[in-house]
Amino acid sequence: MATGPLPHPSPLLRGVGVSPGTAAGPTVRITERAPVPAAGPAPSDPAAVAARIGPAAEAVARSLRERTAGTEEAAAVLAATAEMATDPSLISKAETLVTEGRLPAERAVHDAAEAFAEMLSAAGGLMAERVRDVRDVRDRIVAELSGTVPPGVPDLDRPCVLLARDLSPADTADLDPSLVLALATEEGGPTGHTAVLARAMGIPAVVAVRGLLEHAAPGAVVDGTSGEVALHAEAVAARPAAAAGVSWDGKGRTRDGRPVPVMANVGSPADSRAAVEGGAQGVGLFRTEFCFLDAAAEPSEATQREAYRSVLEPLAGLPVVVRTLDAGADKPLPFLSMGEEPNPALGVRGLRVAFDRPALLERQLSAIVGAAADTGARVSAMAPMVATAEEAHWFAERARAAGVERVGVMVETPAAALAGPALFEAVDFVSVGTNDLAQYTFAADRLSGALAELNDPWQPALLRLVATLAREGGSHGVPVGVCGEAAADPRLAGVLAGLGVSSLSVSTAALAPVGSELAVHTWEAYGRAARAALASGSARGAREAAARALAEEGTQAP
Incomplete structure (x- = not known):
């Protein structure tokens, strides 16, 4: 591991940090694009x-x-x-x-x-x-x-930092974290495949770094927390992301003992096993789409029950929040026959799919309850894409009729975040999906690199919506969790706790970093950091203000 000062940077660029951690090393640049094939000559056969x-x-x-x-x-x-x-x-x-x-x-x-x-x-x-x-x-x-080689990540023979215009999902999926110390891209957003996969693999990453490939620097330092990329005039010694402070005893709590359970997001049996091995205190988001995506017809209740059972078995005795089918015209399923919509992101998706197909939801709820009985997992159910208190009541009635004891909804729209007491009267808990909530709050496509800063989860307006929701939930005795990607940022996780969020659900790779970071500061300090972030005028300002507030407390245990 490198020690001593790093070479003088030239220049310092800023993007959106999407996977926390800092790493340094020599760079490998991926700049080429596949050329457009020739339109001729016309084939003879x-x-x-x-x-x-x-x-x-x-x-x-x-x-x-x-x-x-x-x-x-x-x-x-x-x-x-x-x-x-x-x-x-x-x-x-x-x-x-x-x-x-x-x-x-x-x-x-x-x-x-x-x-x-x-x-x-x-x-x-x-x-x-x-x-x-x-x-x-x-x-x-x-x-x-x-008979040529497609553009992509070359074979790597040493640890390095990848710099690219963008990475294809397939290329990102099989990156070797022992060789890719960090990555930075000119394009992409905080919820794109590159960001999601980098977080899952624990690779520090920054996206939407304008001008990244204009500089031929042989070395770089990537800070996936702050979103900064320092390019160097000479190669720097390989330095992997710091491992200090990632030990965790499996109990999410602040330094003064305030509990903030750290749970996992899962979508398969392998995810569940990894979550348990990683010390998750439960599952805050079980995505059920995995048994629907390749189905030409709706899976039977028995098929669904078996599929859910395979995911729930490793989680026996733990709390698990199961999200009902999150599909629609923007994530088409063959058996739904939804037809085309002019704007699928604002169309029939999530719970809206069930309004005209209540039996679809009822069969899924029955399968979820059956799988819970088979495994001993403590299962709750929540609906995605809820916009009004009336919709929350509609779902809750059907979930309770199916035997679900604890019912909740995801808050992914500003309307739901501002629904007030009527929402909390309908459900037992709510969980914030920060990815979609940011997209709809800022009217910014979450895949647009040019708009990536608007989808930064540190945006004060987004944090204010979460703060409002947490405050009103607390006054009604209804827990408010976060299962969006924002919770995977260790420092932001503490700020969310300071806003009053009661639990955090993250990818398995983020469990220990988030859990260990929560234990660094007191709940009161996180509250001060949260207030400082809310008072800021930009995502960068919020991030910096929170860091200053936490630095004032220090990090020494009492």
């Missing part, structure tokens, strides 16, 4: 050329499935990308461009994929998250057809 596209796509999918993934999130990304590579509509469109448009196979795949990407981009919201995936698949199939 269009049928034979078109017939090459399907096998090339299958080869890409096979390669993606064979790649090693270090986390469940990464494995899911690789599987989804492989599935997209063999999408029949993409292959059919490309084949038609060859046979009818007389394009070479490479250009046909490029144009077909780009048409899909533009359509997804225009839809906005979560549909736009798939644009990077589509273009990644496009480049891989084109490379397979042309």
